[in-house]
Amino acid sequence: MNLFRPMFKRAFLYCALVLSAASLAAQDRTLRVNYVFAGNSRESHIYVDDLNVIDGWAGRRVNLKDLYLEGNGQILMTDAGTGDTLYRNAFSTLFQEWQNTEEATRTDCSFENVFLLPMPKAPANVTVTLTDNYNSVVAKLTHQVNPDDILIRPVGQNPPKWSYIHHGGSTSDCIDVVILPEGYTSDQMDKFYKDAETAVSSILSHAPFDRFRDRFNFMAVELPSVQSDASNPKTGDWKNTALASNYSTFYSDRYLTTKRVRQMHDLIAGVPYEHIIILANCDVYGGGGIFNSYTLTTANHKDFKPVVVHEFGHSFGGLADEYFYDDQYEQYYNSQTEPWEPNLTTKVDFSSKWEDMIPEKAGLYEGGGYMSKGVWRGASDCRMRTNACKVFCPVCQRSLERIIRFYTEE
């Protein structure tokens, strides 16, 4: 994981970083790559939609060539001339979740996926891979990006109105999280700002975020919807909202997501963001969090505070759900593969997880990742297991601290 490096190297790199950040600040640009992932339960395909360029770069400026977590997919940018790695990132997708549904056994479907990369200075190859639950690559696409390509459309010249809810420091030093309103009309923007403040204070009150307040920026963006609430297909209540979200994703009542990922990124282009939290102005419990994609949660529910932190644990921290069902028949994890999520183990490679924390700081409790057998978690309760629990378990806390440091320290 490359988290612990000799001090002299850290000092040297810090100096180099300050110099390069200063000299590049004016010309840093973001390459936004828009893809369509498509297929069914047996096939996965990746297609380029188009490319955009945005002034500024809000992503990390350290550990560009490394990954902290593997995710269910990865994006890699290499220099086309030298083959050197320029940038890597990992992610999960709604597409891969859908591939596990019954619907995917009988139809093909496509999903939008958008990634933000530092704009290369010279032609670069971008490779996207999707992996299955056995960590095997099931789809791979490589395409070349020439920064001088006239078809890379500039966007973000007219960003929406936004303001800081929490300002830990400069965009280049901090992790930049944008908070978006879904189903708030222009008359309800005051309520949105209040809800955004509640979300941020809930996150920052949890360890380890409380110790790293100065490494985060949270920004609220004004995106008014024509109608309030979000679409609820079960009751036939379709709404005209900014981000086109709906409950009953994959026919699961409480699963509130949006498939209009491209539209969302278009709406907020020009705002300096890397991570996304969407607050839906809804009373009904629902939401989801997808690693390095977005968190979506409902703001008018009594469990808003714990749930927004839980979902941010997914979308920011890559943490898995630690809850499970006794009657779960679908196998999300298998006994031959160590899951990439840091807070679950199948004991295939427990030493890569929290073996070193046993027995003083953490334990080994069977049940997690929706499965009551064959998957273990590190504590009896955790923010990633129940809304009643007040804290992240020690295993989750340590991983969140490591990912914060990965994004902000050389």
Ligand SMILES: [Zn+2]
């Ligand atoms: Zn945990």
